[in-house]
């Protein structure tokens with residue numbers, strides 16, 4: 474139940490405001506769409522008509538309900554029209570001065586009970602509320618893009634937000650059949666606080682020569698089941714926007730992972746902003762999978778994390794083949810073979826081959842089938858090469874796994890390979906956020922699933938995969954980067970558990 478009846482959306486002529494206005498009207502509320510730009514409002518009106526038309530065509534709502542929702546929406550470029558609104562949601566330019574100015578003006582126009590909500594992504598709700606004359610009635614209400622489709626809303630309180638304001642705003646989001654989660658008034662709330670450093674890590678990994686942007690997307694989609702690869706997302710968001718996000722986050726969080734990666738700035742300087750400029754991180758079309766492969770034999774030194782006993786892949790092996798696959802930690806160089814494959818756990822290939830094997834033309838190739846702790850192995854094989862690995866050995870390794878039906882990516886010999894290198898620091902963030910009380914574990918996982926389309930959340934993955942393994946992988950990554958932002962979370966918990974097990 475909500476006692477809110479009339480809503481206004483400021484910035485309704487823009488991307489987010491247009492979607493938020495649809496949510497409000499669809500939820501049954503009289504909705505004023507306010508913007509400085511009449512053209513923007515006209516554009517949004519057309520989009521709303523198209524959206525409701527499609528909803529009817531797809532059987533999601535009746536024609537009658539769609540007409541009623543559109544009938545509840547009216548346009549205005551005069552702030553005075555907002556005087557008797559119960560709730561005003563602002564989605565205007567991301568500028569503290571501009572937002573404060575709007576709320577200050579509205580304070581003089583609106584009735585005393587009107588609640589002001591801000592859709593800001595990076596600014597502080599407390600700072601926006603400061604000087605509004607009603608900082609107890611200002612709340613954070615962060616929708617996801619596209620707002621009319623995505624259900625998640627991150628709700629936050631400023632320091633002076635009253636419980637009544639927060640509860641009323643929360644109830645309103647539920648009345649609109651949205652899914653609210655509670656978070657604190659901190660930069661990026663949950664979603665962007667996890668996403669911005671993660672996306673920066675993706676750009677840094679490319680810059681560090683780990684692998685191609687195309688292989689990052691394939692690895693993340695195949696290994697983790699994300700609907701969209703991070704490079705596709707970055708090209709969609711725009712690298713210029715990613716620069717702005719980093720510039721907004723880093724001075725507040727002082728997390729070096731949030732700072733803008735130099736490659737991101739160079740891409741922007743080169744005019745490669747992503748989809749909006751026609752080119753971005755992704756440049757190559759998806760490569761064709763191999764259709765023929767050399768025969769392989771298996772040499773087993775112990776239990777394999779990639780292939781359990783009885784796995785169909787093991788059944789395809791034959792003795793004396795040109796490719797040898799070492800499982801369970803073994804390795805023996807053999808120059809007479811096309812390729813010698815070494816199964817890796819958390820260690821690097823160099824641990825097995827030594828420095829010498831980085832020489833021109835080595836036929837040793839590392840590999841691991843990605844799995845989260847003891848979850849069932851995924852369909853992803855990460856191949857590991859050294860700077861001068863023989864191209865024919867790498868091609869043979871790729872063909873062996875692709876013909877067997879796996880997705881194959883190639884990366885440099887760096888800790889964490891692709892998937893762990895990119896997602897483990899994000900899991901560390903989630904664990905730290907949990908300890909700091911940013912949000913509950915359930916809300917953090919829900920945010921990632923509902924807001925980003927992940928099949929499962931970071932906390933549930935660490936719990937399932939095991940904190941000790943998470944610690945080992947992140948320790949290796951932190952050692953390589955030497956930066957505090959990569960340090961494993963909850964190190965003391967793991968140390969204590971290991972001590973008890975000894």
Ligand SMILES: NC(=O)c1ccc[n+]([C@@H]2O[C@H](COP(=O)([O-])OP(=O)(O)OC[C@H]3O[C@@H](n4cnc5c(N)ncnc54)[C@H](O)[C@@H]3O)[C@@H](O)[C@H]2O)c1
Pocket residue numbers: 483484485486487488489490507508509510513563564565566567568571575592593594595615616617618
């Ligand atoms: N785009 C996203 O993915 C996204 C997601 C979540 C939150 N946000 C946040 O939503 C807000 C809007 O972002 P956007 O991408 O929709 O921007 P946008 O540029 O598409 O739209 C902004 C709109 O606000 C209007 N406007 C600017 N100043 C105004 C004022 N003083 N009074 C009335 N209208 C004014 C502009 O005319 C424009 O129509 C920002 O705070 C942003 O951080 C954006």
